[in-house]
Amino acid sequence: MSKVMFDYTKSILERVSFDPLLFCKELEKAVKTLLPFELEKLKEWLFEYIIEKPELKQCLVVVETI
Template identity: 65%
Template structure:
């Protein structure tokens, strides 16, 4: 079940990536809901995902705090 939540979180973040504010809001929800090892996976995925999206880089502060 937790893997499904992680995959769902990724799909939501992909869908809202057009709006940095909304992306940051959803990222904060993800930090609250995911397990520590899932956050590590999400952090790695975000580094790859935001490589070509500089407008989303500022949102990574949310996940780096944890």
Template identity: 60%
Template sequence: MPRMIYDYTKNVLERVSFDPKLFVKELRKALKALLPYELEMLKKWLDYFTNQKPELKPCLTVIQ
């Protein structure tokens, strides 16, 4: 079940990546919903994902 939440979170973040404010909002929700090891996986995925969308790099300060 937790893996489903992680996959859902990635899906939502991909869909809202057109708007940095919405992206941050969903990222904050993810921080509350995911388990610690899932957050580590999400951080790695976000590094990869934001390399393709540099306008989202400043949004990553939320998870630091």
């Protein structure tokens, strides 16, 4: 089930990436929901995803506090 939740989280983040505030809000929810090993995978994915969308860079603060 954890793979399903991780994939669902990624799909939500991709869908809301047009709005940095909404993206940050959904990212905060993900940090509260996902398991520690999933958070590590999410961090890796985020660093690669944000290269293409620099306006979302401000949201990295959410995952760097983990």
